[in-house]
Amino acid sequence: MLKTLREKEEVILYNNLLDIPQQYVQEVLEYLADEYNREKIDYPYPAPPFDKYAAQWGMYVTYFATQLILYREHKSKDLDILFTQFQNRITAESVLSADICLRFIPQIIYELNLIDIEDPLKKKLENILHIWHYSGLEYTSLDSENLDFSVITSDPCLLQLYVDRIIRFKNKSVACHPAIIHHIKSSLGLYHQDFWKDLKL
Secondary structure, three states, rough: OOOHHHHOOOOOOOOOOOOOHEEEEEEEHHHHHHHHHHHHHHHOOOOOOOHOOOOOHHHHHOOOOOOHHHHHHHHHHHHHHHHHOOOOOHHHHHHHHHHHOOHHHHHHHHHHHHHHHOHHHHHHHHHHHHHOHHHOOOOOOOOOOOOOOHEEEEEEEEEEHHHHHHHHHHOOHEEEEEEEEHHHHHHHHHHHHOOOOOEEE
C-alpha cells in the first residue's frame, strides 16, 4: 500500500488489517530506507542518517490513517491506541525519515474533509502535523503561530529543504514566521516577485 501511495499517490487496501505482520513491516522499512537514500542524492547539504524508528512510526501513522478513512469503522477512543506518540527525541534525522510517509497526511486530511469534517481523526492528524510540520507544509490550515522551529533550524540540510517546500507549496503563513522569513528572503533573492508574486517580504 505505501509503495503504491508513494509512487502513484493512490491507496489500495485489500482488507481492514490493523495488525500488521512483522515480515511486512521489515519489507516496508527496507523500501523506505531505499527511498530515503535515493532522495538524499538531491539534498542541498549532506543528509542526516536514516532513522529507522522514525520511518516505522511514520509508516504506522500513514497506514492507520488510510485504513480508517476508507473503512470508517473507528471510534474516537481507538485513535489514541492506534496513533501513539513518538517516543524518541525529535531530530533532523527523524523529521526527514518520518516524512517519507508523513508527507501524504495533508492529502489524507483533504479527503477526510470531503467525507466528514467533524471526524475526530482529522484533529488527531492535524495535531501530528503541528509537531511534524515539515510534512504539513502542503496543508494550508496548518497553525503556524506556535510551531517549534528549533529542530528545523538546527540542521542546514533540513532547513533548506524546509524553505524549499514552503516555496513549493506557497505556504505564506509559515513563510512569514519570524524564525523562517529571512531564510525565505535568502532563497528567493532579488527576484522573489518572479517566484512568488503575492508574498510581501
